[in-house]
Amino acid sequence: MPDAAPLLREVFGFDAFRPGQEEIVGAVTAGENVLAIMPTGGGKSLCFQLPALMRGGVTVVISPLIALMRDQVRALQEAGVAAGALTSGNTAEETDAVWEALERGDLKLLYMAPERLAAGSALGMLRRIGVSLIAVDEAHCVSQWGHDFRPDYLRIGELRRDLGVPLAAFTATADAETQDEIVVKLFDGAEPRRFLRGFDRPNIHLAFAAKDSPRRQILDFAGARKGRSGIVYCGTRNKTEVLAQALREDGHSACHYHGGMEAEDRRVVEARFAREDGLIVVATVAFGMGIDKPDIRWVAHADLPKSIEAYYQEIGRAGRDGAPAETLTLFGPDDIRLRRSQIDEGLAPPDRRAADHARLNALLGLAEALDCRRKSLLGYFGEEAGNCGHCDLCDTPPETFDGTTPVRMALSAILRTGEWFGAGHLIDILTGTETDKIRARQHDRLPTFAVGRDRTRPQWQAIFRQMMGRDLVRPDPERHGALRMTEAAKPILRGEAGIELRRDTIRKATRRPAVKA
Numbered sequence: 031m032p033d034a035a036p037l038l039r040e041v042f043g044f045d046a047f048r049p050g051q052e053e054i055v056g057a058v059t060a061g062e063n064v065l066a067i068m069p070t071g072g073g074k075s076l077c078f079q080l081p082a083l084m085r086g087g088v089t090v091v092i093s094p095l096i097a098l099m100r101d102q103v104r105a106l107q108e109a110g111v112a113a114g115a116l117t118s119g120n121t122a123e124e125t126d127a128v129w130e131a132l133e134r135g136d137l138k139l140l141y142m143a144p145e146r147l148a149a150g151s152a153l154g155m156l157r158r159i160g161v162s163l164i165a166v167d168e169a170h171c172v173s174q175w176g177h178d179f180r181p182d183y184l185r186i187g188e189l190r191r192d193l194g195v196p197l198a199a200f201t202a203t204a205d206a207e208t209q210d211e212i213v214v215k216l217f218d219g220a221e222p223r224r225f226l227r228g229f230d231r232p233n234i235h236l237a238f239a240a241k242d243s244p245r246r247q248i249l250d251f252a253g254a255r256k257g258r259s260g261i262v263y264c265g266t267r268n269k270t271e272v273l274a275q276a277l278r279e280d281g282h283s284a285c286h287y288h289g290g291m292e293a294e295d296r297r298v299v300e301a302r303f304a305r306e307d308g309l310i311v312v313a314t315v316a317f318g319m320g321i322d323k324p325d326i327r328w329v330a331h332a333d334l335p336k337s338i339e340a341y342y343q344e345i346g347r348a349g350r351d352g353a354p355a356e357t358l359t360l361f362g363p364d365d366i367r368l369r370r371s372q373i374d375e376g377l378a379p380p381d382r383r384a385a386d387h388a389r390l391n392a393l394l395g396l397a398e399a400l401d402c403r404r405k406s407l408l409g410y411f412g413e414e415a416g417n418c419g420h421c422d423l424c425d426t427p428p429e430t431f432d433g434t435t436p437v438r439m440a441l442s443a444i445l446r447t448g449e450w451f452g453a454g455h456l457i458d459i460l461t462g463t464e465t466d467k468i469r470a471r472q473h474d475r476l477p478t479f480a481v482g483r484d485r486t487r488p489q490w491q492a493i494f495r496q497m498m499g500r501d502l503v504r505p506d507p508e509r510h511g512a513l514r515m516t517e518a519a520k521p522i523l524r525g526e527a528g529i530e531l532r533r534d535t536i537r538k539a540t541r542r543p544a545v546k547a
């Protein structure tokens with residue numbers, strides 16, 4: 031059977047599973063009957079599309095939403111997956127093409143509207159084409175008491191019985207009665223494997239910190255947890271080796287792990303980690319898929335992960351046993367620049383790149399959140415929550431201040447220099463630092479020159495970082511990382527909107543100068 035991770039990346043363009051997806055994909059692929067309840071937007075379709083690619087034969091997808099089916103089929107086809115739909119919205123040619131592909135036996139996913147099941151010929155056709163899985167989207171439509179009742183959904187149970195294949199049912203409607211009705215109508219009352227765990231992992235403490243002296247920050251965090259198993263994720267292979275060494279020098283038992291190592295060496299680390307108490311593995315994201323250690327007590331990110339999904343998946347490796355676990359994610363302007371340029375320089379088509387930026391923005395929003403992190407995190411995955419009382423921001427609510435004036439100064443410096451410079455030079459302008467470059471470009475004559483001299487350089491760095499985190503400015507890879515304004519900054523510049531900034535990171539910035547790792 032093919033491995034899920036490369037398909038996830040190559041076909042769907044995702045770098046990590048969303049909460050719950052990995053377990054559901056595993057069960058559906060293994061041929062279990064599944065009932066999965068996930069919030070809208072949680073990523074249900076992947077939970078049958080990916081298994082469809084991993085299993086032989088055709089997966090029949092039943093969905094009542096014709097427009098949605100057509101969108102999904104189009105997206106799958108663009109990703110190179112043989113998918114087709116039989117709906118009333120089809121043109122004759124489309125229907126012919128689907129039939130031909132079925133006859134040739136090279137369709138992987140066949141989307142069908144439930145009405146199709148009523149046609150006498152449907153069952154005969156489905157028997158012939160070698161169906162290996164039935165996926166039912168919007169499974170609550172089978173409930174006679176719900177708003178969305180579709181009488182044709184009642185035929186699905188029959189179809190399952192007749193074809194004798196596993197069935198995976200998905201819905202966002204979670205109440206117990208509807209679930210029970212789904213089990214009776216779709217599974218003849220035989221209990222399917224149910225997935226309805228919320229996304230929340232309340233035993234995991236969440237925390238972010240701006241990088242000021244990253245190596246020291248990681249050593250301090252690990253030092254306070256000596257003897258407990260943990261993972262430190264790094265952005266580069268080289269850094270895993272350097273940090274593992276630093277941890278050993280600090281008296282920890284630590285080793286590095288990355289995709290460039292020999293398979294045998296990686297297996298040794300995996301085995302040690304599973305067996306030993308208190309080992310720290312300093313790794314790239316190559317370390318993860320398939321680690322099944324329930325008592326990982328902490329996860330630290332020495333560099334910002336790629337996306338909010340990757341973040342969730344990586345911290346989610348901690349505390350699987352339900353006992354308390356802690357996390358710390360460091361981030362700085364270099365991370366933001368690196369992640370943005372990785373997206374921009376990648377080979378993905380423009381709409382996928384835009385989606386990747388959005389997923390990174392969601393993570394940066396979380397990093398710069400002003401209140402409960404868990405609330406922001408769960409909100410992103412469609413789950414509503416109150417303040418959790420178990421994250422750094424609930425522990426110590428950050429003080430904020432009205433940052434409108436300095437942000438406007440910074441934006442104005444960016445615009446007056448034609449969006450051609452990075453934060454370093456812009457800060458020279460704002461603080462009135464007369465460098466050669468300033469003089470050569472006559473930037474000391476700009477009206478913004480020295481307008482921000484009442485703030486220190488590290489304070490300005492913190493302001494720029496928060497501006498990047500809120501996606502007010504983005505480094506442009508075609509201009510060597512020069513900062514350019516985004517649409518979101520315009521209302522602030524025009525005086526139509528204000529902005530609150532966090533004071534703590536700025537205060538800290540005055541105490542400790544930035545030190546490179």
Ligand code: ADP
Binds near residue numbers: 068074076339
């Ligand atoms: P649902 O059917 O649960 O409402 P979808 O399957 O339409 O949700 O997925 C919602 C959005 O989430 C889609 O834009 C999809 O591309 C995105 N998505 C799904 N899985 C992932 C993932 N693992 N990583 C990033 N984005 C994902």
